[in-house]
Amino acid sequence: MAHFKTPDYGLKMIPVDFSQQVLPGSIEFALCHLVDHELDLSGLRSGYRNDAGGASAFDPAVLLKIVLLGYSRGLVSSRAIASACVSNVLFMAVSGDSCPHFTTIAAFVSGLGEEVGRCFTQVLLVCDRQGLIGRELFAIDGVKLPSNASKAKSGKRSDFEREAAKMEAAVRQMMASHAASDDDTNPHTEGEHARRTRERLTREAAQIRGWLERNPADRRGPRGAVRLSNRTDNESAKMATGKGVIQGYTGVATVDARAQIVLDAQAHGSGSEQELLIGAIDGVKAYRSAQTAICADAGYHSEANLKALSVRQVNAWICDNQYRSRDPRYAGQSAHKSKPDPLWDKSKRPKKPSCFGVSEFALAADASHCTCPAGKRLYSNGSDCTIGGHKAMKFSGAARDCEPCALRRQCLRKPDTTRVRQVAFFMGKRDGATSHTERMKQRVDSAQGKRMIAARFATVEPVFGNLRHNKRLTRFTLRGRTKVDGQWKLMCLMHNIEKLAHHGYAG
Structure with a gap:
């Protein structure tokens, strides 16, 4: 039988040259070269005022490298990134053996503000210089992710007022019950559990009253409709997803088809994608040419949006909810939606009688x-x-x-x-009454429209697959739209740097 050397995976005390750990051609090499030689971080450095005295601070360039490297490895939390800086040689090499506390990393990410947008734009300029932006097709889509907010604390102001009043009434009842039983003939001492319950209800009612004072009005949508507020993060939204209802934000990305570069990234506390389309279109105005096609799925389709795109003279392809029902390639697809499991009952079921047509x-x-x-x-x-x-x-x-x-x-x-019974007989279209929706249906139903809709799917969905599956972005860890928007831009920024590395940047 052959004899092999036994590998030793135990602790080793060996000298490490950090400069030899970041290899050319790797993502971390492209990241370091980009941050050190391409990005202007003067805006981040201008916030430090310790030149005359005080302790030295971590360089924002080092913190940015650490965060982006952590995101590229699927480490989203600041604690996980800080732990990697202590135990992982690659993180030590990229950070120059800096070991910032997790609170320092968290404060850096949450305090980036508008500076992350400037960094995002600078990286896009590098991508354009490298020929990774084709300007032929921009695909728009969004992903709904939970945030650091409690879904149970959502509601309207009237709901919160009713909840606070209910708690206050329960406290009064507990105190009255205790006072009635605590007399000279039958002395009674309030139990520890009852005391803690009364204090908790009093504290929570006071928190709700304080929130109502700080927020004197309900949230409103663009059309004035009341939206649910949230006491932990009032800029987040309760939204329905394929896996249930979440409390979070919608991350919208506009992706170029040539190399899947994210041109614009925005996070919004709204589950309605229709109201986010025009903002995404305006976000890529600097990169769009007259021949650029814009594609989006049915969630962004509305008559108002199509009219706005027509006014802006945007070459758009926005499918509607009935697009697949008109496409013969999807014929019979709806029959599979009602199958609960592989052993579903295949017997014919009586159909409900239809009304007179x-x-x-x-x-x-x-x-x-x-x-x-x-x-x-x-x-x-x-x-x-x-x-x-x-x-x-x-x-x-x-x-x-x-x-x-x-x-x-x-x-x-x-x-x-x-x-x-009421009946309507249709006599054809009104002259000049063709809607933008009807014209868009004709566009997407054409042979070119089918190709454009398929290209949209192949352009933007892999980006979300990379961020959600490979990078494990399952939730936003911050609160407030500005901070969540910055974290979403950081994730998309990391995606673009990966694309630069894969295409030979700084190799």
């Missing part, structure tokens, strides 16, 4: 009325209407005919609550 109503020659399947007349209640840009004639039945009708349950979807 418009085709089963006979329109009179003079269009004065129409006749229902039961032979009763429906009378005109709108001979020249516009519905969705189409000309239409509307008819409504009479209560004396519809209420006692034997075919009522075949005619009405809700026969128990709906009194009469």
Whole structure:
């Protein structure tokens, strides 16, 4: 039998040359070269005022290297990054054997503010110089991630006021009950558990009252609708995802198709992607040419957005929610959505009876009325209407005919609550009434539109796959939109530096 040397993985006391640990061609080499020779960090350094006295501080360039290297290795928390600076040789080499405390790293990330945007722009200039920005197709999409906020502390101001009043009432009841039992004939001492409960309720009620004083109004959407507030992070939002409801932010990224460079990164406390499209479009205005195509998924589709894109003369391809239902390549896809597991019941189930359609109503020659399947007349209640840009004639039945009708349950979807049947006959589109939505549907349904929508998916989704799976970005660790936006930009900045390294930058 062959004999092999036994490897020793134990502790070794050996000299290490840090300059030999960062190898050319690696991501960390590109990171160090970029920070040391390309980025202007004077804005970050200007915040330090210890030249006349005080302890020396960590160089922002060193902290930026540490944070970006940690993000590239899937280390998001400041504690994990600080621990790596103590035990990992590569982190020691990149930081010059600096060992900042995790609070220093956390304060640096949360205090970057607008400076992270300037660093992001400088890296984009390097990417453009290296020929990694093609300006042919920009894909826009967003990812919803939880933040450092409690979902249980979301609600409207009226909800919080009711919660505080309920706590205060419980405290008064506890104190009254204790006072009633604590008399001369039956002395009673309040138990430790009851005392702690009363103090906790008093403290939480006071916190809610204080929050209500600091926030005198409910959050409002762009159209004035009330949005849920949050007492731990009022700029975050409760939003629905494929894995349930979260309290967090939407990270929006605009990605160039040539090398998947992130051109713009924004984080918003809103689950509605429609209101984020124009901001993302304006964020890449400096990189967009007249021939640049903009692609986004159905979450960004709305008539108002398409009109705004038309006014800006943006070459956009925004699919709608019914795009796949019109594409024969996705025919039959909906049949798989109702399968709960591989052993789902494949037996045929009876379909719900459908109501009488418009085709089963006979329109009179003079269009004065129409006749229902039961032979009763429906009378005109709108001979020249516009519905969705189409000309239409509307008819409504009479209560004396519809209420006692034997075919009522075949005619009405809700026969128990709906009194009469109404029918609309469409007569074609109004002249000049073609909406932006209809024109966009024609664009995305064309052969070129199908290619553009497929290219959007192949451009932006791998970026989110890299950040969420490879880099383990499962949540934002900060509070407040400004801080979360900075952390999202840092993650996308790290992604761009990886692309530079993979394409031979500073190799």
